[in-house]
Amino acid sequence: MTLSKKLGEWYEKEKRDLPWRKSSNPYNIWLSEIILQQTRVAQGLNYYLNFIEKFPDIFSLANADTEEVLKLWQGLGYYSRARNLHETARTIAFNMKGIFPQNYPGLLKLKGIGDYTAAAIASISFGKPVAAIDGNVKRVVSRLFAIEDEVNSTRGKDLIKTFSYEILDVSNPGRHNQAMMELGANICLPSKPKCMECPISQYCLALKENKVAELPLKYKKASPRNRYFTYLIIKKGNRILLKKRDKGDIWEGLYEFPLIENIQETSPSELASKIAGFLNVSDSQLNITKISETVIHKLSHQHISCRFIHLNFPGDFEISAGTGIEITTDEFEKFPVPRLIERYIDNKGL
């Protein structure tokens, strides 16, 4: 029996029962793949179900407000993906009569659809013989063929692609791609792969050559950039101030409290002076009610150390229109906010 046949049979028996696997509709496949690029299946499942419930088809997603989409996406990070998702839904709904391109090159032209997602949709929804290569598949292939080049180097990528096509089951590429992903997610794990349970272990060169633990090889990542945020939760009765984040930085289009960014960790007393300056009031007019502990929030390329400062608005000071928008505390949950803020408010309240 060939490798791909064994893998396919194993997948039919062992695959997890996941809602997007019940359909080959490109809308469902696209949505699930975009969400699963951001998170594991356990967490992504709820996001997928919430999206499908609210936007059951491409037209309902296309007609939604961007903020509704961002709100449903909240917590997944990389918000540009949610904006691309929305833009692509509009392109397909309004310029293509709601019909997805049915091949890999056509799918690749859509915003936010890269090699991997285009290959997944083309193979799963339209049976096209294209290998879908995500991080899981890279790991499996690099071990199967004992590839000793870094998987992110040009040569490493070329080898992974060549071998992925060599084992692709062209008679059922959708099942094959899903089986490879399932194997990477459940058996060929990054550390402690379950080689004893692997349906294709007899073909695995890394296992044969005792190199499983050292593969895949990867470039060392550059160290993340450290940033220091102070969020001001400014209250005036039951009203608070929010601002929308601009382009060109993380969290574009999400809302946040007025922010002071420092170049290094700052003590609470130094912060008080900065806040007074920021709000254009004297130190004595500040009415700080609470200063949080430092919260560390890690993104892939940035580590954010953040404090939340709660304060009542001083005296007769009026909030100027340019500073942001005033909302009631009850309205807060309608606004899409970064996960850092959502977590803090869920734990500590406004």
Ligand code: SF4
């Ligand atoms: S034998 Fe082990 S290392 Fe090789 S593909 Fe299977 S799980 Fe991965």
